[in-house]
Amino acid sequence: xxxxxxxxxxxxxxxxxxxxxxxxxxxxxxxxxxxxxxxxxxxxxxxxxxxxxxxxxxxxxxxxxxxxxxxxxxxxxxxxxxxxxxxxxxxxxxxxxxxxxxxxxxxxxxxxxxxxxxxxxxxxxxxxxxxxxxxxxxxxxxxxxxxxxxxxxxxxxxxxxxxxxxxxxxxxxxxxxxxxxxxxxxxxxxxxxxxxxxxxxxxxxxxxxxxxxxxxxxxxxxxxxxxxxxxxxxxxxxxxxxxxxxxxxxxxxxxxxxxxxxxxxxxxxxxxxxxxxxxxxxxxxxxxxxxxxxxxxxxxxxxxxxxxxxxxxxxxxxxxxxxxxxxxxxxxxxxxxxxxxxxxxxxxxxxxxxxxxxxxxxxxxxxxxxxxxxxxxxxxxxxxxxxx
Numbered sequence: 001x002x003x004x005x006x007x008x009x010x011x012x013x014x015x016x017x018x019x020x021x022x023x024x025x026x027x028x029x030x031x032x033x034x035x036x037x038x039x040x041x042x043x044x045x046x047x048x049x050x051x052x053x054x055x056x057x058x059x060x061x062x063x064x065x066x067x068x069x070x071x072x073x074x075x076x077x078x079x080x081x082x083x084x085x086x087x088x089x090x091x092x093x094x095x096x097x098x099x100x101x102x103x104x105x106x107x108x109x110x111x112x113x114x115x116x117x118x119x120x121x122x123x124x125x126x127x128x129x130x131x132x133x134x135x136x137x138x139x140x141x142x143x144x145x146x147x148x149x150x151x152x153x154x155x156x157x158x159x160x161x162x163x164x165x166x167x168x169x170x171x172x173x174x175x176x177x178x179x180x181x182x183x184x185x186x187x188x189x190x191x192x193x194x195x196x197x198x199x200x201x202x203x204x205x206x207x208x209x210x211x212x213x214x215x216x217x218x219x220x221x222x223x224x225x226x227x228x229x230x231x232x233x234x235x236x237x238x239x240x241x242x243x244x245x246x247x248x249x250x251x252x253x254x255x256x257x258x259x260x261x262x263x264x265x266x267x268x269x270x271x272x273x274x275x276x277x278x279x280x281x282x283x284x285x286x287x288x289x290x291x292x293x294x295x296x297x298x299x300x301x302x303x304x305x306x307x308x309x310x311x312x313x314x315x316x317x318x319x320x321x322x323x324x325x326x327x328x329x330x331x332x333x334x335x336x337x338x339x340x341x342x343x344x345x346x347x348x349x350x351x352x353x354x355x356x357x358x359x360x361x362x363x364x365x366x367x368x369x370x371x372x373x374x375x376x377x378x379x380x381x382x383x384x385x386x387x388x
Contacts, residue, residue, distance in 0.1 A: 001223065001226070001227060001230075004219065004223055004224055004226075004227035005227045005230060005231060007227070008203070008227050008228055008231045009231060011203075011206060012203075012231065015202070015206065017202070018199065018202050018203065018206075021195060021198055021199050021202070022199060022232070022235045022236075022239075025195070026192075026195060026239045026242075027242075029191055029195075030188065030242065030243060030246060033184060033187060033188060033191075034184065034246065034251075042070060042123075042124060042127060043069050043070060044069070044070070044071075044072040045070055045071060045072060045092050045093075045124060045127075045128060046072050046074050046090065046091040046092060047065065047071050047072065047073055047074065047091055047092065047093045047094070047095060047128065047132065048074055048076050048082035048085050048086065048091040048093070048094040048095070049062055049065070049073045049074065049075050049076065049082075049094075049095050049097070050075075050076050050077075050078065050079055050082050050094070050095070050096045050097065051075065051097045052096065052097060052098055052099040052101075053097050053098065053099055053100065053101040053102060055101060055102035056102065057101060057102040057105065058097040058101055058102065060139055061097060061135075061136055061139045061140070062075075062097075063139075064135045064136065064138060064139035065095070065132065065135050065136070067135070068131055068134075068135045070127060070128065070131045071128070071131060071132065071135065073095075074090075074091060079094075079096060082094045082096070086116070086118055089118075092117060092118050092121055092124050092125065092128055093115070093116060093117035093118065093125070093128040093129070093132060094114070094115070094116045094117075095113065095114070095115055095132060095136075096113065096114035096115075097113060098111050098112060098113065098114070101113075105140075113136060115129065115132055115133065115136075117129050117132075123183075123308065181253050181254065182307070183307075183308075184247065185243075185247060185253075185334065185338070186302055186305050186307045186331060186334075187302055188243050188247075189301075189305075189327055189330065189331065189334070190301035190302040190305070190327060192236075192239065192240060192243065193269070193273060193298055193301055193325070193326065193327045194295070194298050194299070194301070195236075195239070196232075196236045196270055196273050197273055197276075197277055197294050197295075197298050198291070198294075199232055199235075199236065200228070200232055200273065200274055200277045201277050201280075201281065201290055201291055201294055202291075203228050203232060204228075204277065204278070204281045204290070205281070205287035205290055205291070208285070208286075208287050209287060213371075213375050214375060217372050217375065221368050221372065225278070229271075229274060233267065233270055233271075233274075236270055237263065237266055237267060237270065240262075240263070240266040241259075241263065244259055244262060244263075248338075253338075254338070254339075255337075255338055256337070256338060256339060256340060256341030257336070257337035257338065257340070257341040257342060258337070261333060261337045261342075261344065261347045262333070262334060262337055264347070265330050265333040265334070265337075265347070265350075265351070266330070268326075268330075268351055268354055269326040269327065269329065269330040269354075270326075271357075272326035272329070272354050272357040273326050275357050275358075275360045275361065275364065276294075276297070276324070276326070276357070276360065277290075277294060278360075278364050279360050279363055279364055279367070280293050280294055280297075282364060282367035282368050282370075282371055283367055285371060297324065297325070298325060298327075300321070301325050301327045301328070304318070304321065304322040304325055304327075304328050305327060305328055305331045306328075306331070307331070311328075323356070326354070326357070329350070329353045329354055332350050332353070333347060333350050333351075336350070
C-alpha cells in the first residue's frame with residue numbers, strides 16, 4: 001500500500017492542474033467569496049423613483065426612503081424610463097408616487113403607491129420590497145395621525161388606532177440578518193463538493209490519459225482505489241477544516257455545536273462523492289465525458305440545499321436529483337450543528353440518510369470487472385507501428 005500511495009503522490013506532484021486544485025485554487029476561491037460577502041448586508045441599492053405628485057408629502061416619502069441605508073433613490077421623469085432602468089439592471093426596484101397623492105390622503109381616499117421589484121434578484125428583491133414598504137408606512141403614519149386628530153380623535157386613542165397590532169421579526173440564529181451567516185457557508189460547501197469531484201475525477205482520468213489502466217489492474221483495482229482515497233480524502237478534509245476555521249473562528253460566526261460532527265459529516269459526504277465519481281468513471285470510460293457528466297450532476301448543489309428555496313416546492317424530478325447530491329444530505333447536519341447544537345445521536349440518525357449511496361458499491365464492482373475484461377482487448381486491437 002505504501003508503494004501505491006507513493007505512486008499517487010508522485011503523480012500528484014507531476015500534475016500542475018491537480019496540484020493547483022488541492023493547494024492555492026481553494027484558497028483563492030475561499031477568500032474571494034469572503035471578500036464578496038464581507039459587507040454582510042446589501043446597502044445603498046438603487047431604486048427608481050417616479051414622483052408624479054411633486055407635493056410636500058411625496059417629497060417627504062422620498063426622504064424617508066433615502067434615510068433607509070438599504071435604499072438609494074434615483075429620480076426618473078416617467079414610468080417608461082424607470083422600467084427601462086430596471087430592465088437594464090441600473091435599478092433593482094421602482095416606486096411610483098401617484099398624481100394627487102396628497103389630495104387623496106387629505107380627502108379620505110386611498111391612493112395606490114406602485115411598488116415593483118426585479119424578482120430575478122431573489123434576495124435583493126425581497127429585501128427591497130420589505131424595506132420600501134416599511135419606509136413608506138413610517139412616513140404615511142404621521143399623515144394618518146394628523147387626519148385622526150383633525151376628526152376629533154384624542155391623541156392616545158389615535159396612537160392606539162395606528163398601532164393596533166405590533167409585529168416584531170427576530171432572526172433566531174442570525175440576529176443581524178447577516179448575509180455572510182446566511183449564504184457563505186452553503187456556497188462554500190457547494191463549491192467544495194464540486195472541487196472534490198474534480199480532484200478525484202482527474203485522478204481517475206489520469207489513468208486513461210497516460211494509458212496506465214493495465215498497470216492499475218495488475219496492481220489491484222481495490223488497492224489502487226484505496227490509495228487514491230487515502231491521499232485525497234485528508235487533503236479535501238483539510239480544505240473543509242480551513243473553511244470552518246475561517247467562518248467560525250476567524251470571522252466569529254455563531255456556532256452552537258462543535259467542529260467534530262461537521263468534520264465527520266464532511267468525511268461521510270466525501271465518501272459518497274467518491275462513490276458517485278467512480279460509478280460515472282467506470283460507466284463512461286472517457287475523460288471529457290466523465291468531467292462533463294459529473295459537473296452537470298453537482299453544479300446545482302447550492303439551490304438544491306434548501307437554504308434559499310423550499311425544496312418541497314420543487315418538481316419531483318428535482319427532488320430526486322437533490323437526493324443524488326451528498327451536499328443535500330450534509331446540509332442538515334451543518335444547520336443542526338451550527339444553529340441548534342444538536343447531540344451526537346441526532347448526527348448518527350442523519351448519517352443513515354447516506355445509505356442509498358452504498359447501493360453503488362456492487363454497481364462499481366460489476367462495472368470495474370467489465371472494464372478489466374474489455375481493456376486488454378481494446379489495447380491489443382490498436383495497430384502497432386511497423387519497424388522501418
